[in-house]
Amino acid sequence: MSLKLYFHPLSSFCQKVLIALYETETPFEPVLVDLMDATSNAEFQKVWPIGKFPVLRDEAKDRTIPESSIIIEYLDQHFPGKAPLVPADPDFARQTRFRDRFFDLYLNVPMQKVVTDRLRPQGQNDPSGVEEARGLIERALGLLEEDMAQGKTWCMGEDFTMADCAAAPPLFYLDRIKPLADTRPHAAAYLGRLKARPSYARALKEAEPYFNLFPGG
Ligand SMILES: N[C@@H](CCC(=O)N[C@@H](CS)C(=O)NCC(=O)O)C(=O)O
Numbered sequence: 001m002s003l004k005l006y007f008h009p010l011s012s013f014c015q016k017v018l019i020a021l022y023e024t025e026t027p028f029e030p031v032l033v034d035l036m037d038a039t040s041n042a043e044f045q046k047v048w049p050i051g052k053f054p055v056l057r058d059e060a061k062d063r064t065i066p067e068s069s070i071i072i073e074y075l076d077q078h079f080p081g082k083a084p085l086v087p088a089d090p091d092f093a094r095q096t097r098f099r100d101r102f103f104d105l106y107l108n109v110p111m112q113k114v115v116t117d118r119l120r121p122q123g124q125n126d127p128s129g130v131e132e133a134r135g136l137i138e139r140a141l142g143l144l145e146e147d148m149a150q151g152k153t154w155c156m157g158e159d160f161t162m163a164d165c166a167a168a169p170p171l172f173y174l175d176r177i178k179p180l181a182d183t184r185p186h187a188a189a190y191l192g193r194l195k196a197r198p199s200y201a202r203a204l205k206e207a208e209p210y211f212n213l214f215p216g217g
Contacts, residue, residue, distance in 0.1 A: 002060040003028040003079075006044055006053050008035075009207040010214065012108050012169035013068045014054040018206070019165040020072040022199035024081030028056075069100050072162045085162045092156065099155050099163035106140035107170040109133075114177065118215035137174065141184050148186035153193065160197065168194040172204070176214070 005021065005028045007014035021028055033053055034040040041051075048055045048066050056065040056074065065074050076085045087093050110133035117130045144167075147155070155163040171191045174180065180188035194200050 002058055004031050004057040004059065005029070006031045006033050006047055006055040006057070008033055008053060008210075009203070010210040011053060012112065012173060013052075013104075015169040015200075015203045015207065016068045016108075016165045017054045017056070017071050018203040019168060019197075019199045020075050020085055020162065022202050023085060023160065023165070024075050024079055026075055026079040026081075069097070069104070069162065069166070072100075072165060076162075083159060085160075085165065087156070087159065087161060096156055096161045096163050099161075100166045102140065102143075103163065103166035103170060106136055107144075107174065108166070110136045110140075111170045111173050111177075115173065115215055141174070141180070141187055144187050144190075145184045148190045155190075164194060164197075168197075168200045173214070 003026065005014075005017065007017070007030065009015075009018075009032070032040075033044045035044075035051075044053070044055075045051055047057065047064060050066065052066070054066075054068055054071060056071045057063070058065065058074075058078075065071050072085055086096055113126075113133035114130055114137070117125055120126070152158075154160050155167055167190070171180065171187065171194065175188070175191055180191060195204065
């Protein structure tokens with residue numbers, strides 16, 4: 001098989017890419033990276049010394065492709081599905097990329113800050129960093145709520161795009177921390193549609209056995 005995905009099923013950025021792989025129906029070999037295991041970690045560091053996953057390896061072309069958004073662009077270009085994940089129209093493409101950045105930087109990264117702080121040894125927590133992350137999440141959710149109140153099915157309208165791949169995992173984990181429906185009904189309904197999408201439903205099903213590792217259960 002030409003493609004290998006270095007990943008962990010629980011990781012939000014890896015789920016983002018899994019959604020794209022399932023949307024495009026691209027065959028790949030999954031390589032599970034266990035950062036707690038020295039051998040697995042060392043093997044992965046050889047592939048991508050930065051040590052962040054997901055990473056895609058295209059063995060046929062001897063290419064290493066890190067970064068979830070870049071991987072999705074690569075899939076769209078070299079292994080396209082029935083519909084593009086980054087629209088062909090340049091203006092729609094730019095808006096899709098903006099929303100992808102929005103979900104990564106203002107929901108996913110701060111969500112990880114809140115969650116991983118719970119894993120830090122006692123006395124090494126970062127309350128002000130977590131406070132800042134929570135503020136950013138609230139502002140981003142407020143904007144998403146306004147956006148989804150417009151009655152769209154997906155983030156970019158009626159077409160499922162890379163922006164939806166980016167939105168699903170952080171929204172799912174944020175909803176576990178604090179139910180979205182309490183204050184953000186449109187974002188909650190959007191998450192409901194994302195969870196019902198077969199590509200994300202499959203990624204979630206595969207993550208289920210690892211949910212006990214999620215801090216707070
Ligand atoms: N900008 C990267 C972020 C990747 C990232 O933060 N991955 C996390 C897992 S969700 C990771 O590798 N964490 C392990 C670590 O930081 O040691 C992307 O979009 O792929």
